[in-house]
Amino acid sequence: MASKIMSINAGSSSLKFQLFEMPEETLLVKGLFERIGLEDEMIFSYSMKDAKVKTSVKGKNHEAAVDFLLQFLLERGVVTSLDELSGVGHRVAHGGEDFKKSSLVNQDALRKIKDLSKLAPLHNPVNVVGIEALQKDLPDCPQVAVFDTSFHQTMEAKNYVYPLSYRFYEEDSVRRYGFHGTSHQFVAAEAADYLKKPLESLKIISCHLGNGASICGIKDGKSVITSMGFTPLAGLMMGTRCGDIDPSIIPFLQNEKNLSASEVDKLMNAESGFKGVTDFSSDTRDIISEAKKGNERAKLALDMFAGRVKQTIGAYAAELNGVDALIFTAGIGENSSVIREMICEDMTFFGIHIDQSKNQQNAKNISSEDSATQVMVIETNEELMIVRDTFDLI
Ligand code: ADP
Numbered sequence: 001m002a003s004k005i006m007s008i009n010a011g012s013s014s015l016k017f018q019l020f021e022m023p024e025e026t027l028l029v030k031g032l033f034e035r036i037g038l039e040d041e042m043i044f045s046y047s048m049k050d051a052k053v054k055t056s057v058k059g060k061n062h063e064a065a066v067d068f069l070l071q072f073l074l075e076r077g078v079v080t081s082l083d084e085l086s087g088v089g090h091r092v093a094h095g096g097e098d099f100k101k102s103s104l105v106n107q108d109a110l111r112k113i114k115d116l117s118k119l120a121p122l123h124n125p126v127n128v129v130g131i132e133a134l135q136k137d138l139p140d141c142p143q144v145a146v147f148d149t150s151f152h153q154t155m156e157a158k159n160y161v162y163p164l165s166y167r168f169y170e171e172d173s174v175r176r177y178g179f180h181g182t183s184h185q186f187v188a189a190e191a192a193d194y195l196k197k198p199l200e201s202l203k204i205i206s207c208h209l210g211n212g213a214s215i216c217g218i219k220d221g222k223s224v225i226t227s228m229g230f231t232p233l234a235g236l237m238m239g240t241r242c243g244d245i246d247p248s249i250i251p252f253l254q255n256e257k258n259l260s261a262s263e264v265d266k267l268m269n270a271e272s273g274f275k276g277v278t279d280f281s282s283d284t285r286d287i288i289s290e291a292k293k294g295n296e297r298a299k300l301a302l303d304m305f306a307g308r309v310k311q312t313i314g315a316y317a318a319e320l321n322g323v324d325a326l327i328f329t330a331g332i333g334e335n336s337s338v339i340r341e342m343i344c345e346d347m348t349f350f351g352i353h354i355d356q357s358k359n360q361q362n363a364k365n366i367s368s369e370d371s372a373t374q375v376m377v378i379e380t381n382e383e384l385m386i387v388r389d390t391f392d393l394i
Contacts, residue, residue, distance in 0.1 A: 006087075007383040008091070009130075009383070013037055015032070015069075016030075016032045017031055019078060029047070029078050038060075039060065043055075089387055090386075105131055110128070113127065151184060152216070152223040161176075177228075178216070178228050179212075183385075184208060185223075187378040195325065205327070208380065209336075210331040211331065240271060243273070277297065288339075305339070323351075325374045351373045354371070
């Protein structure tokens with residue numbers, strides 16, 4: 001039966017939504033509220049058919065955004081009654097070890113998501129605000145939580161326990177969780193579809209390279225290893241995040257620069273990565289253009305980024321004992337032929353050869369004829385994955 005299902009992604013001052021007709025997967029409308037809570041008005045933008053509109057609307061919290069959104073759907077005739085909404089899927093940052101897959105939100109699930117705020121203090125509380133706002137306006141509509149972490153719950157203990165005292169895992173849940181799970185799962189399934197091979201038969205390395213960046217090794221359709229860790233700060237160098245560094249640098253900076261723990265935390269999350277190394281931008285478009293003009297620091301930052309991605313691919317190829325498909329996705333992965341080329345250069349040992357012209361065209365399969373590994377550029381669509389899971393669960 002046809003159903004209208006909405007995805008909701010609530011951030012601290014934003015709320016993104018997409019409404020799909022399922023099972024056809026037709027996108028009916030998508031949009032975004034920004035600057036929520038900063039003033040008495042928020043910015044609302046949406047696109048529907050050919051129309052793209054940006055306007056400001058009254059209201060200063062997520063509840064007001066949700067009230068406005070539902071009224072908007074009725075007024076624009078996207079639905080004739082709110083009863084037509086058969087489910088809402090929410091992106092939730094952290095599912096800890098409680099949620100190994102997406103879950104219908106009942107009282108018990110909501111309590112667990114709130115308890116997991118300890119592990120994701122900036123994200124889970126605001127995801128809960130989104131869920132509760134929808135529950136208030138649509139009390140009879142099933143809500144589903146889709147977690148950034150759950151795809152990685154298939155990792156074995158050897159890949160998620162940190163070599164710290166084991167009691168920190170037992171008492172405080174300190175372990176690798178991994179994030180971007182919805183995206184890695186989505187692009188892996190798309191790649192298998194494209195290659196017309198069962199997902200379970202492929203060894204896949206998925207590189208989600210956006211402002212936040214992570215890599216995932218996938219075998220039998222399951223996440224085996226991923227680069228983000230206890231938090232999304234770990235692993236690769238990112239737009240403003242440092243990724244893996246020698247942990248002793250943290251107390252060193254605290255002592256030498258007289259910084260508090262939270263100041264170092266902010267430094268590593270918001271003032272490092274591309275931004276920290278170049279001192280002028282976190283955006284790889286700016287950095288590539290400066291590197292072309294001869295800016296040495298911009299070149300260094302790009303070399304560092306590509307090098308770390310390459311090293312991680314090598315490590316994961318060892319973990320998987322080979323790689324059938326190497327996937328690039330998200331802002332950098334989908335759009336930057338320059339960075340993909342830097343990463344794939346001199347990877348012939350792994351059977352990775354790319355075709356320059358296909359790479360420059362952002363083609364879906366950029367491997368050359370003689371490449372044993374299929375190198376692919378796949379657009380991620382976390383919202384569609386959320387809506388698919390929601391549709392399946394309801
Ligand atoms: P987020 O993690 O915020 O969702 P995205 O996946 O949207 O990030 O990726 C955003 C990043 O993608 C931008 O900061 C920019 O660095 C990069 N990007 C987008 N288009 C290009 C391009 N054509 N060339 C290089 N980098 C790009």
